Amino acid sequence: MKLYYFPGACSLAPHMALREAGLNVELEKVDLASKKTETGVDFTTINPKGSVPCLRLDNGEYLTECAVLLQWIADQKPSSGLAPAAGTPERYRLMETLNFIATELHKGFGPLFNPALPDAARKIALENLQGRLGYINQQLAGKQFLMGSGFTVADCYLATVLGWAGFMKIDLSPWPNLGAYLGRVMARPAVQATMKAEGLG
Numbered sequence: 001m002k003l004y005y006f007p008g009a010c011s012l013a014p015h016m017a018l019r020e021a022g023l024n025v026e027l028e029k030v031d032l033a034s035k036k037t038e039t040g041v042d043f044t045t046i047n048p049k050g051s052v053p054c055l056r057l058d059n060g061e062y063l064t065e066c067a068v069l070l071q072w073i074a075d076q077k078p079s080s081g082l083a084p085a086a087g088t089p090e091r092y093r094l095m096e097t098l099n100f101i102a103t104e105l106h107k108g109f110g111p112l113f114n115p116a117l118p119d120a121a122r123k124i125a126l127e128n129l130q131g132r133l134g135y136i137n138q139q140l141a142g143k144q145f146l147m148g149s150g151f152t153v154a155d156c157y158l159a160t161v162l163g164w165a166g167f168m169k170i171d172l173s174p175w176p177n178l179g180a181y182l183g184r185v186m187a188r189p190a191v192q193a194t195m196k197a198e199g200l201g
């Protein structure tokens with residue numbers, strides 16, 4: 001298996017999940033601007049969408065889309081508890097949450113990374129994102145992890161995107177559950193090892 005990634009990008013989430021599951025993975029960094037991988041391959045020949053994460057499976061197929069990769073990884077190691085079994089009501093709750101993180105949070109942060117975004121558009125994007133952060137803050141009330149007491153792939157994804165708040169200088173203090181939660185996730189040994197492997201720890 002090989003994970004195409006960029007340090008600290010959304011590919012950090014499947015990278016965390018792979019390490020939480022104890023699966024062996026080779027890493028290949030992608031320069032997202034030039035679309036060249038660190039071994040000099042044109043990344044668009046691997047993933048025509050040009051985006052990370054992309055996972056090369058052992059059968060030679062490539063799988064993309066964060067929320068899908070996370071579930072695929074969890075399903076390789078059901079005993080890890082990283083996702084409830086497919087077809088169960090709990091799995092649909094996880095899928096509901098992953099889809100929210102992907103479409104509302106991950107893509108909510110997206111425009112803010114664009115230095116060309118006009119101030120008025122930035123203000124609207126930030127307000128939208130803050131509303132979503134408020135919702136997640138409520139969801140975390142009284143819980144250790146997003147889906148309850150057990151750590152799942154939803155936490156890999158949420159911690160990855162919440163980590164961008166620091167980079168974007170977005171103050172998380174209005175939502176105290178978020179900071180406490182992020183600290184809990186980042187303290188996990190597999191998460192620490194992931195950060196170190198991406199040169200972030």
Ligand SMILES: N[C@@H](CCC(=O)N[C@@H](CS)C(=O)NCC(=O)O)C(=O)O
Nearest residue numbers: 009010032050051052053065066067
């Ligand atoms: N729909 C994809 C989006 C992935 C995505 O936005 N990746 C970003 C990094 S966080 C990226 O590679 N951006 C560079 C590009 O798309 O050119 C997913 O959910 O995995």
